[in-house]
Every structure is written in C-alpha cells, then in structure tokens.
Amino acid sequence: MKQVTINGNVHDIDVPDDMPLLWVLRDVLGMTGTKYGCGIAQCGACTVHLDGVAVRSCQTTMDSVYGQPVTTIEGVGDTPVGAKVQAAWLEKEVVQCGYCQSGQIMSAAALLNENSNPTDTDIDDAMAGNICRCGTYVRIREAIHSIAV
Amino acid sequence: MIENLVSRRNFLKGTALATAGLVLAVQLPDSVRRAVAAAGDQQSFVPNAFVKIDGDGITLIMPHTEVGQGIYTSSAMLMAEELELDLDQVKVEAAPPDISKYMDPILYDQATGGSTSTRSDWMRLREAGAAARIMLVEAAAEGWGVPPGECRVAQGVIYHDTSGKKAPYVDIAPRAASRQVPKEIKLKEPSQFRLIGTKAKRIDTPAKVNGSLIYGIDTRFPDMGYATLVMAPVKGGRIARMDEAAAKAVRGVRDIVRTDDAVAVIGDHMWAAKQGVDALGVEWDHGPNSSVTNASIVTEMDEVSMKQGVVVRDQNDARSVIDKAATKLDAIYHSPFLSHSPLEPLNCTLHIENDKAELWVGTQVPVRAQKAVADATGLSPEKVTVNNQLMGGAFGRRLDIDSIEIAARLLKDIRYPVKVVWTREQDMTHDFYRPYYYDRVAAGLDDSGRLVGRTHRVTGSSVFARWAPAAFINGVDPDAVDCAAETPYDEDAVLADYVRHEPAGVTTSWWRGVGATHNLFVVESFVDEMAHATGQDPLEFRRRMLTKNPRGLAVLNLAAEKAGWGEKLPPGRGRGISLQVAFGSYLAHILDIEITSRKQIKLVRSILAVDCGIVINPDTVRAQMEGGVLFGLGTAMFNEVTFTDGKVDQTNFDTYRILRINEAPKVEVYQVESVEKPGGVGEAGTAAAAGALANAIFSATGRRIRSLPLSQGAVK
Numbered sequence: 001m002k003q004v005t006i007n008g009n010v011h012d013i014d015v016p017d018d019m020p021l022l023w024v025l026r027d028v029l030g031m032t033g034t035k036y037g038c039g040i041a042q043c044g045a046c047t048v049h050l051d052g053v054a055v056r057s058c059q060t061t062m063d064s065v066y067g068q069p070v071t072t073i074e075g076v077g078d079t080p081v082g083a084k085v086q087a088a089w090l091e092k093e094v095v096q097c098g099y100c101q102s103g104q105i106m107s108a109a110a111l112l113n114e115n116s117n118p119t120d121t122d123i124d125d126a127m128a129g130n131i132c133r134c135g136t137y138v139r140i141r142e143a144i145h146s147i148a149v
Numbered sequence: 150m151i152e153n154l155v156s157r158r159n160f161l162k163g164t165a166l167a168t169a170g171l172v173l174a175v176q177l178p179d180s181v182r183r184a185v186a187a188a189g190d191q192q193s194f195v196p197n198a199f200v201k202i203d204g205d206g207i208t209l210i211m212p213h214t215e216v217g218q219g220i221y222t223s224s225a226m227l228m229a230e231e232l233e234l235d236l237d238q239v240k241v242e243a244a245p246p247d248i249s250k251y252m253d254p255i256l257y258d259q260a261t262g263g264s265t266s267t268r269s270d271w272m273r274l275r276e277a278g279a280a281a282r283i284m285l286v287e288a289a290a291e292g293w294g295v296p297p298g299e300c301r302v303a304q305g306v307i308y309h310d311t312s313g314k315k316a317p318y319v320d321i322a323p324r325a326a327s328r329q330v331p332k333e334i335k336l337k338e339p340s341q342f343r344l345i346g347t348k349a350k351r352i353d354t355p356a357k358v359n360g361s362l363i364y365g366i367d368t369r370f371p372d373m374g375y376a377t378l379v380m381a382p383v384k385g386g387r388i389a390r391m392d393e394a395a396a397k398a399v400r401g402v403r404d405i406v407r408t409d410d411a412v413a414v415i416g417d418h419m420w421a422a423k424q425g426v427d428a429l430g431v432e433w434d435h436g437p438n439s440s441v442t443n444a445s446i447v448t449e450m451d452e453v454s455m456k457q458g459v460v461v462r463d464q465n466d467a468r469s470v471i472d473k474a475a476t477k478l479d480a481i482y483h484s485p486f487l488s489h490s491p492l493e494p495l496n497c498t499l500h501i502e503n504d505k506a507e508l509w510v511g512t513q514v515p516v517r518a519q520k521a522v523a524d525a526t527g528l529s530p531e532k533v534t535v536n537n538q539l540m541g542g543a544f545g546r547r548l549d550i551d552s553i554e555i556a557a558r559l560l561k562d563i564r565y566p567v568k569v570v571w572t573r574e575q576d577m578t579h580d581f582y583r584p585y586y587y588d589r590v591a592a593g594l595d596d597s598g599r600l601v602g603r604t605h606r607v608t609g610s611s612v613f614a615r616w617a618p619a620a621f622i623n624g625v626d627p628d629a630v631d632c633a634a635e636t637p638y639d640e641d642a643v644l645a646d647y648v649r650h651e652p653a654g655v656t657t658s659w660w661r662g663v664g665a666t667h668n669l670f671v672v673e674s675f676v677d678e679m680a681h682a683t684g685q686d687p688l689e690f691r692r693r694m695l696t697k698n699p700r701g702l703a704v705l706n707l708a709a710e711k712a713g714w715g716e717k718l719p720p721g722r723g724r725g726i727s728l729q730v731a732f733g734s735y736l737a738h739i740l741d742i743e744i745t746s747r748k749q750i751k752l753v754r755s756i757l758a759v760d761c762g763i764v765i766n767p768d769t770v771r772a773q774m775e776g777g778v779l780f781g782l783g784t785a786m787f788n789e790v791t792f793t794d795g796k797v798d799q800t801n802f803d804t805y806r807i808l809r810i811n812e813a814p815k816v817e818v819y820q821v822e823s824v825e826k827p828g829g830v831g832e833a834g835t836a837a838a839a840g841a842l843a844n845a846i847f848s849a850t851g852r853r854i855r856s857l858p859l860s861q862g863a864v865k
Contacts, residue, residue: 016400019420027375027418032367033360035541036419037492038573042802045492073360086358093350093768096776097217098357099492099541105358124811131802133492133542134217135779137813139772 002066006031007075017063022046024062025072033073033102037131044130047103048072054110056129073102082109088143096134104130108144117148194322196284196330198250199228199277201242202322207232207305208240212251212259212274213266214513215353216491216543218831219769220266222351224274226765230344231278231336232318233302236352243537246515246530258617261513262548262659264732264829267765271827272336279334281325288325289316339763339824348768353539365511365538366570368498374403374567377422378413378559379429380579383795384654385436388412396425405429406559413559415567423572438654438795446652446792447483450587454608458648459624462634465642470602474593476683482590482671483856485789487583487660488805493541494576495552500566505532506557511540513547521550525557544780545659548616549581577805578797582790583660584610585652588633588671598683600694602642605633607668610657611649624649631664632836636672637701637730638694654795661780662835665731670785670857673727673840677847687726687844688714700735700760700821701728707819708737708758721745722753723849727840733828734761735821738778738837740814742845750846750859752782752814757837760821761828767820770830774818777834783808785839789858 001012006029015024025031025048034057037045041056048057049071050064076082085108088094095101104127111118111126118126123144132140193203201208209228215221221241229236244251248259254273255265282302289307290297293314300309308315339345356362381387387409396405396414401421406413414425471477497510499522506526512518515535523530540547556569571579586609593602611626620627625647634645651657660666680690688709695702705728709715718724718741727738741753757774764770787806791798799805843854 016420019418023418023420026367027420030369031360032363032369035492036366036494036570038802040573040801040803043492043807077359089358090350090354093354093772095217095351095354095357096219096772097492097540097542098354098362099217099364101357102360128809128811131492131807131809133490133544133780133807135776135783135808135813136772137779137808137810138775138816140810 004062004065004070006070007072007078008069015062018061020058021048021060021062021065021070022057025057031072031074035099035102037100042131043100044103044107045100047106047130049076049106049110052110052113054107073106076106076109079109081112084147085109085112085143088147092139092143092146094136094139094143096136100130100132104132104140108140112144112147118144192323192326194281194285194326196281196325197277198244199274200232200281202281202318204319206240207234207238207318208242210244211241212244212270213253213261214243214511214515214537214540216261216513216540216547218773219351219766220261221353222349223267223765223769224270225352226344226349227270227274228278230342231275232282232305234305236344236349238305241352244515246519246535248516257619258514259516260548262545263663264832267827268733268829275336276334279336280331283331283334284325284328285318285321288328289321292321292324345765346763346767349766351769362539364493364541365498365509366493366496366541366568368509368538368568370500370566372565373498374415374563374565375417375419375422376413376415376567376569377419377426377572378411378555378569378575379426379431380411380555380575381433381436382578383433383435383438384656385438386410386433387436389432389434391429391431393429395428395430399425399428404563406563408555408558411555411559413569415563419570435795441652441654441792441795443791446585446655447587449652450585450608450650453648453650454587454589454606456648458606458608458646460644460646461625461630462643462645464644465602467602467604467642467644470642471591471593471604474601475596476594476598477591478675478678478682479589479591480675480678480855482588482674484586484588484667484670485857486585486655486791487784487788488577488580488790488799489544489546489660490577490580490802490805490807491540491542491544491546494571494573495546496568496570497553497556498566498568499556499560501526501557501560502564504528505534507534507536508553509536509538510553511538511543511547512550512553513543514550517550518553521554522557525554526561544661545663546580548659551581573802574800577800580790581656581658584612584629584657586629586667590671590675592675592679594679594683598685598690600638600640600679603640604644605672606646606648607633608648608650610651610655612657612659614649615656616658628664631668632729632731633668633672637698637728638676638691639696640694654792661777662832665729665832665836666781666839669727669729669731669836670839670843673729674843674853674855677725677840677844678853681847691726691728698730701730703821704728704735704737704758704760707821708739708756711758711817711819712739712741712756714739721849723845723847725841725844725846725848727837727844729833729837731836732830732833733826734759734830734833735828736833736837738841740782740841740845742842742849744849750786752812755782755814755816756819757816757834758819758821759830759833760823761830761833762823762825763827764820765827770820771818773830774834775816777830777832778816778838779808779813781835781838782814782842783812785842785857785859787858
C-alpha cells in the first residue's frame with residue numbers, strides 16, 4: 001500500500017509503479033472527470049496538476065506521483081483560480097460535447113496561476129496541448145481573457 | 150442529404166421503411182389515448198412521448214441525443230416554451246429505444262444526424278408541451294369549478310386570478326392523467342415567444358466543467374471488469390495465433406474473450422487490460438484485403454469514373470452546351486477518407502445475464518444499439534435495456550453500432566458487468582470512414598462570362614446503401630450528390646451523375662457535414678475556377694448567378710460586407726468564398742489566410758453569415774458555426790486516412806492532426822433574422838470550410854487546390 005494525495009484527500013492504493021495516474025484516478029479511485037483521449041500525451045484530455053504543474057496523467061506513472069499533491073477537475077473548483085475558470089467557461093458557454101474540457105480547464109487554471117493576464121501567445125503556448133474536437137477554441141480564448149486581471 | 154431525401158419521397162413511397170414511417174407520422178398526432186403511464190405508476194402524468202410529470206417533478210424526454218451540439222437545451226426550450234416553464238424547472242432524460250415514439254421523421258429512424266433534429270422537433274415538441282399544458286389547465290379548472298379559459302400559467306403554476314386559486318403542475322398532474330389528449334392544439338405565435346430566440350444557458354454544461362458528468366466511458370459498477378480489445382488490422386482478417394498464457398500472467402487480468410476477428414482482455418482496470426492485450430502478441434491472417442493501398446483504390450476510382458453513372462439531374466444537354474461554349478473548363482477533384490475521431494473513444498458497458506441484458510453507451514441510434522445486443526446474445530430486443538449517455542463527440546461515428554455489436558459478441562458468455570473501451574489506436578484504425586470521393590467536373594461559360602453549362606460526376610462509396618438501403622433507390626445515393634446536382638445558382642444546363650464504387654477493405658459512413666462537405670469543396674472551388682478563368686471577381690460572379698435565390702444572396706452580401714470584400718489585401722494574404730444552401734440553411738463563408746515567411750498557411754479570420762430560418766437559441770447557432778467551421782478547416786488542412794497493405798496508416802493524433810488553438814482563426818458569426826422554418830446548423834459550418842480555404846489559397850498564391858488535405862508544399 002502506498003499513499004497518494006488527491007484534491008487534499010489521502011488515498012491508500014496498491015498498484016504497479018508503472019501504472020499511469022490516469023487509470024488510477026479513473027478505474028481504481030473512480031474519479032472519472034479526468035478523461036482518456038489518446039494515451040500518448042497528444043490530446044490533453046487527461047491533464048491534471050501535479051504539485052501545481054499541468055501534466056498529462058496518461059504519461060505520468062505512479063512512481064513519479066508519490067509524495068506530490070495531485071489536483072483533478074473534481075477538486076480544482078476548490079481553488080480560487082479554478083473556480084473562476086469554471087465560472088468563465090459557463091458564462092462564455094465554451095462547452096459543447098465537453099469531453100476535452102476537464103483538461104482544458106486544468107491547463108487554463110495552471111496558466112492563470114502562473115500568469116494572471118496572459119496574452120494570446122501565452123494562451124497559445126499553454127493551451128496548444130489540449131485538443132478540442134468540437135472546435136471551442138474561440139471561446140476558450142474569450143473565457144481566459146475574461147478572467148485575466 | 151436531407152433536402153434530397155425529402156425531395157425523393159416519391160422514391161421512398163412503397164418501401165417498407167417509408168411506409169412504416171408515414172403511418173407513424175400520421176398516427177401519432179391523431180392518437181387519442183389516456184395520458185396515464187402505461188406501466189404501474191398511476192400518479193405519473195404522461196400525456197405524450199415527451200412529457201412526464203410526477204412526484205419527481207417535470208421531466209422532458211429527449212428524442213434526439215446530445216453529442217455536444219446543444220440539442221438537449223433547444224429541445225427543452227421548445228417544450229418549455231409551450232409548457233410555460235423555465236429551463237431550470239425541468240429535468241431531461243434520454244428517450245429509450247422506441248421507434249414508434251421517437252422516430253426522426255426526416256431520417257425514418259430513431260437517429261440523431263444530418264442536422265435534422267430541430268427541423269424534426271420544431272412542431273412536435275411544441276405540440277407536446279402545449280398538449281400537456283392544456284390538459285393540466287383543464288384538470289385544474291375542473292377541480293376549481295372554473296372555465297379553463299379564465300386560467301393562466303406561469304413558471305409551471307396554474308392561476309385562476311379571480312378566485313385567487315393557484316396550483317403547481319406537479320399537484321395537478323395526477324388529475325390531469327385521466328384526461329383525454331386534446332385534438333386541436335394552437336401554438337404560440339412567434340411574437341409570444343419567451344424562450345425561443347433567447348440565448349438560454351445550456352442545461353448540459355454545468356456538469357461538464359467540474360468532471361461530474363458521466364459519459365458512456367465513465368460508467369462504473371462495483372466489481373465490474375475493464376476491457377480493451379484488438380481487432381483485425383485488415384478488414385476481413387482473422388486471429389492466427391496469440392499467447393493467452395502471457396496475457397493471463399499480467400497482474401490484474403481476469404478473463405480473455407475472443408471471436409474470430411477480435412480479442413478482448415478483461416482486467417481490474419484499463420491498464421491491466423491494455424497490458425494484457427499487448428502481452429497476447431496477436432498474429433493475424435490478414436485475409437483477402439491485405440494488398441489494398443490508397444493508390445490501388447484511387448486507380449480503381451479513376452477507371453470507374455470514366456463511364457457514365459446513374460443520372461441524377463439532366464437538364465438541357467449540358468455536354469453539348471459546354472462543347473460550344475466560349476470558355477471551357479474541366480477538372481478532377483479528390484477528397485480523402487476521413488476518420489471521425491471523437492475525443493471520447495468508442496466504448497460501451499454491458500451486463501449480460503441469462504434472460505436479460507443492460508447496455509450503457511452513448512449512441513446516436515438507440516434502437517439499433519438495442520438490436521445489436523439482442524442479435525449477439527439471442528435475447529429479444531425488449532429484454533435489452535439501453536441507457537443512453539451523453540457523448541464526448543460523435544460526428545457521425547455513433548450512428549453505427551459496430552462497437553456495441555463486437556462487445557456483445559465478445560461478452561456473450563460473461564455474466565458480470567464489463568466496460569469495453571477502445572484505445573485511440575483501435576478507434577482510429579477501425580473507424581467507418583468518410584468515403585474517398587473522386588469528382589469529375591466540367592463547365593462552359595459564354596463570351597460574357599456567364600455559366601451556361603455544368604457537368605459533375607461523383608464517384609464514391611454509398612453510405613446510404615449500407616446504412617439505410619431503403620433510401621438507396623435506383624442506384625442513387627442522395628447524400629453522395631447533395632450540393633452537386635443542385636447549387637444555389639441559376640443554372641440552365643446541368644448533368645450530374647453518380648458512380649457507386651465500394652473500395653475493398655474499407656467500411657464507410659456518415660461524417661460531419663455528410664455529402665455537402667465533399668461536394669461543396671468541389672463545387673465552390675470550381676465556381677472560383679470559373680470566375681478566375683473569365684477574369685471575374687469571385688463575389689460578383691456568384692452574385693450574378695443568384696437572381697432566384699434572395700436568401701443565398703443576402704448571406705453572401707452580409708459576409709462580403711463584414712469581411713470588407715474589395716479592400717486590397719496585404720501581401721501574403723488571401724481571401725476565399727464558399728456559399729451553400731444545405732441542411733435547410735443558407736450559409737456564406739469568407740476566409741482570410743496568410744502565407745507565412747516559412748510558406749505555411751495561417752488561418753486568420755473566418756466570417757460566417759447564416760440564415761437558418763427561425764432560431765431557437767442564437768448562441769447555439771453561433772457555437773455550431775464556430776465549431777463546425779474549425780472542424781472543417783482543420784480537416785482540410787491536415788487530415789486523410791490512407792491504407793498500406795490493407796491497414797490504416799494513421800493510428801493516433803500524432804499522425805492524424807487535429808487543429809489546435811494556436812492554429813485556429815478568429816471566427817465571426819452573423820445571423821440573418823428570419824421567420825422561415827428552422828434549418829439545420831450542426832453540419833453547415835463544416836461543409837463551408839474547405840472550399841473557402843482552397844479559394845483563399847488560390848487568391849494568395851495562384852495555386853489551385855484540387856486534392857485534400859493540403860499537401861506539404863501546397864503553397865510553395
């Protein structure tokens with residue numbers, strides 16, 4: 001048994017060290033807000049924060065997770081920036097199918113935590129790893145700008 | 150496709166499918182029955198297939214499925230408008246599989262596709278809401294001993310102002326349940342709309358921003374199994390050998406199940422299942438399609454396209470008119486196979502028991518999904534419960550049930566719940582692809598530059614012939630020629646024909662924008678060629694041909710005005726137009742691009758002017774235009790599915806590029822106010838993309854794109 005802290009809660013788990021965090025979250029702990037899209041860090045749907053940094057959980061194996069706090073879409077709303085991002089997403093009606101949006105929101109929150117007033121180029125740099133198949137990019141950009149200070 | 154389907158009602162008449170549909174369409178509004186729920190609960194008020202009011206509150210049943218397009222919100226708006234409810238007062242629920250109640254009257258199936266949902270539901274959902282309201286008011290009035298005409302309703306509460314009496318719907322519902330469904334229903338005039346036409350907030354999105362929405366792939370039960378599978382890499386292939394012992398040795402693997410052409414490993418979680426599948430090291434007998442390549446497919450298409458196909462439109466001997474024309478043009482256009490790749494990979498969860506089965510899945514076709522499980526298990530369809538989930542995109546992919554059928558075959562002897570999730574690699578290499586189309590076009594223009602004759606031969610697979618054979622009549626696939634036979638323009642002499650060619654080793658299906666996406670790329674590019682060949686401005690050339698199409702002209706003019714058409718563009722910039730009448734909507738697209746110093750194409754600004762008739766939710770229209778056009782632009786820039794030795798070459802998003810935020814242009818959407826009946830919007834933006842892009846590239850570089858996607862060096 002090892003311990004992992006997710007959204008402030010400590011979980012005891014017994015899984016292989018090379019198991020990606022994505023599947024621990026989804027299939028072991030039942031936190032299905034983090035999505036599987038590609039499994040090769042190309043789409044960003046599985047983005048979570050590891051010690052505040054946006055990472056692709058499909059490529060983040062458990063041995064690199066232990067000892068660092070994980071934040072997921074289920075918990076990011078408890079942070080001030082995360083709550084603002086979620087509210088802006090609804091205010092601007094960013095969401096269509098919504099499947100990528102957990103990852104988009106996690107990437108946007110990580111960006112805004114580092115840079116509270118990002119330029120379009122900053123947004124491109126931070127968000128280009130998150131694919132949206134529905135094409136909500138126009139509104140993602142609007143929503144991020146709307147909460148910039 | 151739908152205009153053609155509707156205009157082909159004469160073809161459809163007499164077929165079993167059409168007869169069933171027409172009978173139902175006639176019977177439903179006239180059915181007079183008690184509004185009590187058929188089964189058990191006598192306290193439920195169920196006046197029709199779409200409204201249910203009981204102790205749990207007010208539930209609206211959604212005949213169409215939510216793939217992200219916003220239909221749950223607009224369908225609820227239609228009913229809530231007549232029910233005098235606000236959207237936060239209702240719950241929505243996916244319709245169960247029941248074609249007698251939930252058939253899409255345009256598609257003749259319980260299906261969501263072809264941008265038909267709003268067109269199908271515009272009348273029937275408002276009527277359903279109004280019927281329920283009338284019955285509730287009558288029941289309340291009877292109880293109070295007052296005339297129903299003296300009552301009014303607001304926010305789901307019935308008032309009799311004179312007596313001061315009032316009651317919410319839920320209190321009246323039990324009494325309303327014994328009333329007869331009204332025969333005559335008067336709907337509101339548009340001037341009375343409260344909800345329709347407003348930017349009502351979407352009802353499905355709050356749960357999508359905090360991770361709480363359960364998509365099909367998020368289905369979970371205690372002790373369930375998690376499975377993933379591998380399928381024959383070449384269509385028609387069979388498993389030759391595999392190492393089951395190695396898979397079983399993987400920690401967390403429970404069971405291995407197989408058919409001839411697929412094998413799944415069931416584990417404690419997806420990671421175990423994936424590793425189990427890898428450990429199997431399956432070797433395949435590839436079967437008869439192992440020599441298929443893209444080149445072999447295109448060579449075949451080139452050959453079969455030489456001969457006349459089935460004539461779809463033949464007006465005034467277009468060939469001889471072109472022969473005599475002052476300016477003659479001809480060209481061949483190629484449109485590639487495409488993958489849907491919704492971001493939620495295909496998946497379903499099945500719990501098969503001895504005498505029943507239950508399915509959790511996001512599907513655009515719940516009746517077909519139910520039948521797939523029934524057929525594989527030998528159960529009768531009514532023993533299969535379908536729980537339809539919201540979908541993480543579909544774009545046509547979930548109009549097919551192959552993933553459910555395969556899962557049911559694999560799991561038919563497993564008696565615990567199992568979720569089967571396709572890896573992205575299996576999803577992309579076992580898609581049902583948008584057909585490859587090979588188009589031969591020709592045109593003649595007179596010495597004043599007027600289009601006098603046009604021919605268009607479409608060669609490609611027929612999706613209708615597979616998916617709805619009853620709609621494939623006399624060798625014509627109405628979708629394959631949509632927007633090719635008929636254009637928005639004045640045309641005297643047209644010959645359009647269709648050559649069906651089914652490439653070996655490939656299954657084809659609906660893909661966002663369907664036939665219009667492919668044909669508009671060809672037609673709108675070719676119209677641009679005509680303008681340039683005769684030294685005319687592409688906007689003016691189109692305008693001159695729109696004398697009988699005021700709505701088409703209006704959107705074109707609006708887009709041109711917003712784009713600033715006619716201004717001189719900076720060096721390296723290009724601007725292209727695409728105009729369409731498709732899915733019952735009128736759409737003009739003007740796209741600006743830039744050729745960068747590194748000879749890359751940068752999408753700069755996309756202007757869309759749309760007239761989709763009366764608008765239910767203008768923000769949804771805008772969202773569909775934005776997303777649709779980006780879907781189409783990214784595809785035209787990057788995407789093709791190719792085959793080598795019968796196998797698909799593209800396996801994930803590294804080899805099948807999706808447009809990213811840094812590549813997305815600004816998108817501006819302008820809507821024309823209209824009182825015409827609603828048109829479809831989900832597919833329109835996608836269909837408007839490639840033609841405008843190709844024309845913008847020509848404008849910037851003088852290079853004509855006749856084959857998609859844009860190849861490396863397309864602009865050098």
